[in-house]
Amino acid sequence: MPEITIPTHLPDWTKEHATRYIESEGKDGHMWDSSFAGGPGPIPTLLLATTGRRSGESRTTPLIYTKTDGAYVVIASRGGSPQHPDWYFNLDADPNVTIRVATDVYDAKARTAGPDERDALWRQMAEVYPPYNDYQARADRQIPVVVLEVAS
Numbered sequence: 001m002p003e004i005t006i007p008t009h010l011p012d013w014t015k016e017h018a019t020r021y022i023e024s025e026g027k028d029g030h031m032w033d034s035s036f037a038g039g040p041g042p043i044p045t046l047l048l049a050t051t052g053r054r055s056g057e058s059r060t061t062p063l064i065y066t067k068t069d070g071a072y073v074v075i076a077s078r079g080g081s082p083q084h085p086d087w088y089f090n091l092d093a094d095p096n097v098t099i100r101v102a103t104d105v106y107d108a109k110a111r112t113a114g115p116d117e118r119d120a121l122w123r124q125m126a127e128v129y130p131p132y133n134d135y136q137a138r139a140d141r142q143i144p145v146v147v148l149e150v151a152s
Contacts, residue, residue, distance in 0.1 A: 001098045001107045002049040002058040009059065009086070018062045021047055026103035032062070038131045046072060047100040048148070050090035050110075061087045064129050065101070066121075068147075072099060072108070073121050076144040080135030088144060099148055106150045113145040121145045 006019050013036070021029025031042040046065045049058050063074040076088035091097055091110040099106050113121050122145055126132045136143050 001096055002051045004047050004049045004060050004098055004100050004105065005058050007060045010061065014062060017045075018047060018060060021045070021062060021100070022060070026100055029062070030102040032064070034064070034129060038134075039129050043128055044101075046074070048074065048087060048091075049098040049100075050087050051094045051096070053090050053093035059087060059090060061085070063087075064125070065148075066124050066128055068121065068124065071150065072101065072148040073113075073125060074146050074148065075122075075125050075129075075132055076146055077132060077135045077139075080138045080143075082140050084141070084144065088146070091146070097148065099150075108148040108150045110146055110148050113147050117147075118145050121147070 004022060006022055007015055017029055017032060030044060032045045033041060034043045035041050043064055045062045047060050048063050049060045052059050065072045065074050076084050078085040095110040097108050097110050099108050
């Protein structure tokens with residue numbers, strides 16, 4: 001399983017958030033003030049560690065999440081850009097991931113939500129972070145909804 005590490009491949013504000021989250025072992029950083037990016041204020045984030053599809057190295061990314069049926073749900077939005085985020089391509093190549101949710105760390109398996117569940121999960125995520133709807137409106141792709149199922 002990939003290891004949660006301080007990211008070097010992200011914008012400075014994201015690196016700072018992830019570093020605080022990691023160094024405090026989840027005591028600080030779980031709740032992110034989304035008003036910085038047009039969101040409603042503090043919302044929950046997790047850290048997702050994937051294995052780089054080309055490098056083979058662990059890559060950590062902080063993401064907004066919700067929980068459903070014992071799994072965690074995240075959105076591969078990349079701010080509505082035309083291309084999926086690198087972490088999505090990584091988990092598509094290797095769905096075995098590690099997540100930190102506050103002070104808890106889990107091994108999980110990632111999968112893209114199927115058409116029968118995507119719409120409901122999208123609405124659930126957009127309630128937490130409404131800018132997702134704007135991202136989808138400007139993206140030239142269907143933004144994937146990803147389900148992270150914790151290993152039992």
